[in-house]
Amino acid sequence: MKQKTILPGQTIGILGGGQLGRMMAISAKQMGYRIAVLDPVKDCPCAQVADIAIVADYDDPEGAKKMAECADVVTYEFENVDVQTVDYLQENSYLPQGGHLLEITKDRLNEKAAICSAGLPVVPYMPVRNHDELKKAIAEIGFPSVLKTTQGGYDGKGQYVLKSETDLEEALPYVGKTPFELEKWLPxxxxxxxxxxxxxxxxxxxxxxxxxxxxxxxxxxxxxxxxxxxxxxxxxxxxxxxxxxxxxxxxxxxxxxxxxxxxxxxxxxxxxxxxxxxxxxxxxxxxxxxxxxxxxxxxxxxxxxxxxxxxxxxxxxxxxxxxxxxxxxxxxxxxxxxxxxxxxxxxxxxxxxxxxxxxxxxxxxxxxxxxxxxx
Ligand code: ADP
Ligand code: MG
CATH class of the missing domain: 3.30.470.20 (ATP-grasp fold, B domain)
Structure with a gap:
């Protein structure tokens, strides 16, 4: 992708209209940029300060098309951006951040692997995609530990702190249905x-x-x-x-x-x-x-x-x-x-x-x- 300089007066498109998009927009407006935001909610925090609000679901191709039409550069304020929307915008607009970092960071196991291959230290962890892997992970990592969903978790959601075998009960129905990782609890x-x-x-x-x-x-x-x-x-x-x-x-x-x-x-x-x-x-x-x-x-x-x-x-x-x-x-x-x-x-x-x-x-x-x- 050819690197471009986007000048004040041009339009920055933001995928996601929460507080991060809003504060990005406020900074950009101060510098003289125009803002287009895509969010399913009409009066979302970013739309309140944006020039153009595209009200559409994140996976709505029409929304992505509108964004490509009005933005000179597109960025995002959250990591769970729809893959097809990202692909479309890479093809049809200027998305200098690309999609590879989203691929890595939206899945804890991919993210951990990337951190490890960069040579940086992480707490011991193992994948738990089924009951067999859970058994192995418990045998290896033991208690206390924390079982985390690999996708979509935030603010501790989708996490089970395990002090002993009995704490597993709450998580067990989900094991095998959604991928987890087990991490050693680090003091x-x-x-x-x-x-x-x-x-x-x-x-x-x-x-x-x-x-x-x-x-x-x-x-x-x-x-x-x-x-x-x-x-x-x-x-x-x-x-x-x-x-x-x-x-x-x-x-x-x-x-x-x-x-x-x-x-x-x-x-x-x-x-x-x-x-x-x-x-x-x-x-x-x-x-x-x-x-x-x-x-x-x-x-x-x-x-x-x-x-x-x-x-x-x-x-x-x-x-x-x-x-x-x-x-x-x-x-x-x-x-x-x-x-x-x-x-x-x-x-x-x-x-x-x-x-x-x-x-x-x-x-x-x-x-x-x-x-x-x-x-
Ligand atoms: P998220 O912020 O996406 O919900 P985190 O991995 O940051 O998930 O976990 C939320 C919080 O749980 C952390 O900020 C930390 O306080 C605690 N925590 C998570 N993993 C560990 C761990 N391995 N050892 C000790 N505390 C942990
Ligand atoms: Mg965190």
Whole structure:
């Protein structure tokens, strides 16, 4: 595929209209681009800020055709893009990220294999595609472990934590019907992530290492700089850069990692797109992950990802919206981002709050003073 420079004034097409598409669009609009979004929901978060909204299912050939007609470059905000839509857009439009990374990252076993063949460490795992493989995997990996569906899981969905044989009962009916992998449970010190962006020109840039704290498997807050040693920070950054090269990345890759209690860094999973753990960059870095992504796919030079100040980014889930709005007059130094979603369901990502501090601890104190979260 011939590399092109897409200039402001031209149209960026986004497959998927959730919050990631919306924040991509906001960055792109700031730079003077026009936005077309394809999403099945008419008033989705991205459509609210886009110039053109194509309302169609992701696998609707008519929707893909409309996208090819109006976009000068196409990108995506989620990894489960329909294969035929991707193929069509590769043929009939400009999709510089290609489809190969989607193929790899949407299946945990493919992804793990790719991470391993890049020479990076992962926790021991085995495929579980039937009851025989389950037996073998349990014999090899044992307990505690975690059984994960290989496709379509997010925020811990499709995962079964196994402390003993009895925990298997819940998962057993699905074994053989849907592919799983069994992973050893890793005692970890920290969960961290690194976002790396590579442009169509081959230029690469990496964001500061983020420390992620999950509650009920959903990202609760992110702290930057991560509270780890400089050598672990370098190791994590190198892993992300190395993976970006190995996967011939174009666009954005978020690399989730564990720092084990053994002091080693393990790659857990990746996402081929801007990531929740990178939202801190909007207010705390010279360039946000969304602007960098737009630059990368448009063939513009990448910009500095320098951290301006230590930061905490806290997710606003459905149950937090009202408490945050009730305290809106206290948000003097907190940056509020809401995604324009209507139903504030419990656990649904509705927005986030970013608070800069002189140190991470000071940013945490500010967040706690709001009285909405126990950090
Ligand atoms: P997803 O985010 O796609 O739901 P993850 O693989 O990131 O799936 O798992 C969700 C969370 O479960 C992780 O953030 C981590 O807290 C925990 N987890 C997953 N795998 C392991 C493991 N092998 N050892 C310890 N904790 C794990
Ligand atoms: Mg994860």
């Amino acid at each position: 970890f010190e920290k969960e961290i992530s690194v976002i790396v962006v590579r442009s169509t020109t081959g230029e690469t840039s990496v964001f500061p290492v983020a420390e992620n704290i999950h509650r009920h498997n959903i990202l609760h807050h992110t702290l930057v700089p991560a509270r780890i040693s400089d050598s672990l920070r370098d190791e994590a950054t190198e892993h992300a850069l190395h993976l970006a090269e190995a996967l011939k990345l174009v666009g954005t890759l978020a690399v989730e990692m564990f720092v084990g209690t053994d002091g080693k860094v393990y790659v857990n999973e990746t996402a081929p797109r801007p990531h929740n753990s990178g939202h801190f960059s909007i207010n705390a870095c010279e360039t946000s992950q969304f602007e960098q992504h737009v630059r990368a796919i448009c063939g513009l030079p990448l910009s500095s990802t320098q951290l301006l100040k230590p930061v905490i980014m806290i997710n606003i889930l459905g149950e937090h919206v009202q408490p945050v709005l009730d305290k809106i007059d206290l948000l003097t130094s907190a940056h509020l981002h809401l995604y324009g979603k209507d139903a504030a369901k419990t656990g649904r990502k509705m927005g986030h709050l970013t608070i800069l501090g002189d140190t991470v601890d000071e940013a945490i104190e500010q967040a706690e003073r709001l009285g909405i979260w126990k950090i």
